[in-house]
Amino acid sequence: MKISIKILVVLLLVVTLFACEKEKTDISLERDGTLYEVADQVSFYYPKDFQLNVNNENQKDVRFTKNDEMYIYATIIDDTDNVLNELPQLYGGQLEEEGAIDVYYYKEVIPSGIECYQFTGTYQASGMKFVQMVYFTEEASYIYSYQAPENVYDEQSGVALQYLESLTVHH
Template sequence: MKVLRRLFVILVLIIGLFACEKDNVEISLERDGNLYEVTDLVSFYYPKDFELNANNENQKDVRFIKDEETYIYTTIIDDTDNVLDELPQLYEGQLEEDGAIDVYYSLKTIPSGIECYEFTGLYQASGMKFIQMVYFTEEASYVYGYQAPENVYEESSDTARQYLESLTVHH
C-alpha cells in the first residue's frame, strides 16, 4: 500500500511538472509577431494573428485586436511640471480614476534595456484584466498594454508579457 501511495505521489508530481512547463511558452517575436514602428521613436512586436484597428490613423494611439483581446499602444505627452519619480503613482491614480481596481505596479528592466513599470489590474465595469508596460520620461509616457476578459487573460498573459517586453523607445 505504501508503495502504491508513493508511486501515486510521484506520478502527480511529474504531471504537475509537465503542466507547469507547458504554461511557460517561449515565443519568437520575429517569427510569431509583426514589428510595428511609431515613426523612428518607438517600436514593438504584436502577434501576427491580431489586426491593426483600421479606423485609427493616429500613431500615438493604436490598437491590435483579435476577438476579445486587444493590444494597445499610446503615447501620452506630458506638458506638466510633474516630477519623474512621481509619475508611476500619478498613472496608477489615473487608471483607478478610469475604473481600474486592484492596480499594482513594479519596476523592471525589459530586454531592450529600458526600465519600465509593469502595471496590472482589472477594469471592473467591463471585466477586462490588463497588463501594461509603461516607460516614463519628462516629455512623454509610452504605454504598451494588453487586455482581455479574465478567463482569456489567465491563459494568455505569459505570452502577452513577452510581446509587451519588446517595447523599445529610441531616444
C-alpha cells in the same frame, strides 16, 4: 507497506503539481510577430494574427485586435511639472480613476534595456484584465498594453508579456 504508500502518495502529488503547472510558450517575435514603428521614436512587435484597428484614426493610440483581445500603444506627452519618480504612483491612480481595480505595478528592465513599470489590473465595468509596460520620461509616457477577458487573459498573458517586452524607445 506504510512506506510504499507514503512514497506513492508523494509521487502522485509531485506528478499532479507538474501537470497543473502552466507551460510557458516561448515565441519568436520576428517569426510570430509584426514590427510596428512609431516614426523613429518607438518600435515594438505585435502578433501577426492581430489586425490594426483602422476605425481608430482620430485617437491618440494604436490598437491591434483579434476577437476580444487587444494590444494598445499610446504616447502621452507630459507637460506637467510632476517628478519622474512619482509618475508610476500617479499613473496607477489615473487607472483607478478610469475604473480599474486591483491595480499593481513594479519596475523591471526589459530586453531593450529600458526600465519600465509593469502594471496589472482589471477594468471593473467590462471585466477585462490588463497588463501594461509603461516607460516614463520627463517629456512623455510610452504605454504598450494587452487586455482581454479573464479566461483568455489567464491563458494568453505569458505570450502577451513577450510582445509587451519588445517595446523599444529610441532617444
